[in-house]
Amino acid sequence: GAVVSQHPSRVICKSGTSVKIECRSLDFQATTMFWYRQFPKKSLMLMATSNEGSKATYEQGVEKDKFLINHASLTLSTLTVTSAHPEDSSFYICSASGYQTSNTEAFFGQGTRLTVV
Amino acid sequence: AQSVTQLGSHVSVSEGALVLLRCNYSSSVPPYLFWYVQYPNQGLQLLLKYTTGATLVKGINGFEAEFKKSETSFHLTKPSAHMSDAAEYFCAVSEDGGYQKVTFGTGTKLQVIP
Numbered sequence: 001g002a003v004v005s006q007h008p009s010r011v012i013c014k015s016g017t018s019v020k021i022e023c024r025s026l027d028f029q030a031t032t033m034f035w036y037r038q039f040p041k042k043s044l045m046l047m048a049t050s051n052e053g054s055k056a057t058y059e060q061g062v063e064k065d066k067f068l069i070n071h072a073s074l075t076l077s078t079l080t081v082t083s084a085h086p087e088d089s090s091f092y093i094c095s096a097s098g099y100q101t102s103n104t105e106a107f108f109g110q111g112t113r114l115t116v117v
Numbered sequence: 118a119q120s121v122t123q124l125g126s127h128v129s130v131s132e133g134a135l136v137l138l139r140c141n142y143s144s145s146v147p148p149y150l151f152w153y154v155q156y157p158n159q160g161l162q163l164l165l166k167y168t169t170g171a172t173l174v175k176g177i178n179g180f181e182a183e184f185k186k187s188e189t190s191f192h193l194t195k196p197s198a199h200m201s202d203a204a205e206y207f208c209a210v211s212e213d214g215g216y217q218k219v220t221f222g223t224g225t226k227l228q229v230i231p
Contacts (some may be wrong), residue, residue, distance in 0.1 A: 006160070034218065043207065043223040044161075089160055095219070105151075106219060110160040 006094050006109030013084055013116055021079045021112045023094030028076035030096035032087045033108060035067075038056040050077055074098070084116040119144045119210045123222035131230050136180075136195040138225045140208030150191040151209040151219065161207065163188045167191065170179065178202070192198055 003026040013019045023033055032051050034042040034103075048055040050071035058064045066088075068080040077096070079092050081088050095106040124139040142148055149168050153161040165176025172184040182193045183191075191208060208222040 043221045046218065046220075050217060072222060091158075095161075105163065108153075108161040108163075111158075111160060 001025045002026075002096075002098075002107045003032075004094065004107045004109040006112055007048045008112060009110055010113045010116070013114070015085055015116055016083055018080055018082045019114060020028045021081075021092055021094075021097065021110065021114070023079070023099065023109050025096045025107075027073050028096075028098045031074065032106075033077040034095045034099050035069060035077075035079050036085055036093045036094060036095070038111075040090075044093060047079075054102055056066070069078055084114070089114055089116045119148065119212050119220045121210050121222035123208050123225050126227055127222065127226045127228065129228040129230055130198045130202055134160045134225065135195050135198065136193070136202065137209075138193040138206050138227065140182075140184065140191045140193065140222060141189050142191060142208070142209055142210045144212045145198045146212045149185055149211040150182075150184060150190075151211070152180070152193050153207045153209060153221075155205045155224075157204075164193070164206075187191050198227075200229050200231065203227055215216075 005024045007022045035047045038044045046071050047062045048056040048058045050069050052071050052074050056069035071077040093111040097106040097107045120139045120143045135139045152164040154157050165174045167174045167184045175181045180195045205224045205226045207224045209219045211219045
């Protein structure tokens with residue numbers, strides 16, 4: 001199956017700094033990528049949808065200036081958490097789909113555990 | 118709009134017993150339905166999916182699920198639980214096909230008792 005790699009798997013950053021999370025499709029061209037956030041003991045909430053070369057579409061309640069999403073190539077999307085605060089600590093997961101993948105499934109990365117101290 | 122309801126945030130079964138995780142969905146169009154498993158501090162792994170055709174879907178690790186349109190359900194079952202099945206399971210629905218925008222249920226944590 002298609003492989004999506006997310007990096008880093010864990011990151012600790014100081015409050016007020018920014019952190020970038022990468023999501024790569026390793027063996028297919030990802031025309032669409034999704035970013036999810038998982039709160040402790042809760043489900044995954046879709047944050048935004050990004051199409052290659054276009055601006056991301058954010059879900060209601062997600063601050064686009066705080067969670068910057070870039071999808072500049074068909075194999076890479078990045079999520080930058082700007083001016084991070086402890087309440088941004090969470091598990092972030094990306095998924096990707098594309099022309100070469102099944103059109104009924106998105107493939108998920110391994111997730112990134114962000115801790116803001 | 119699409120939504121998913123998973124009944125029971127925690128389910129405990131004995132090793133060797135039947136596993137039944139319940140999922141009901143709401144969708145305005147014929148849905149695509151998924152079950153994912155998540156092990157601690159890991160991403161999501163697809164167990165199985167229903168798109169069209171046969172309503173009984175078989176997945177990995179001995180799991181299967183049946184799409185019942187009349188009941189808007191997609192319950193996950195496994196005849197005999199194994200210790201390695203202990204994880205969190207998410208039911209999900211997608212109705213836009215092409216972009217795979219998925220709505221997840223709140224998850225069910227499965228505990229397997231030896």
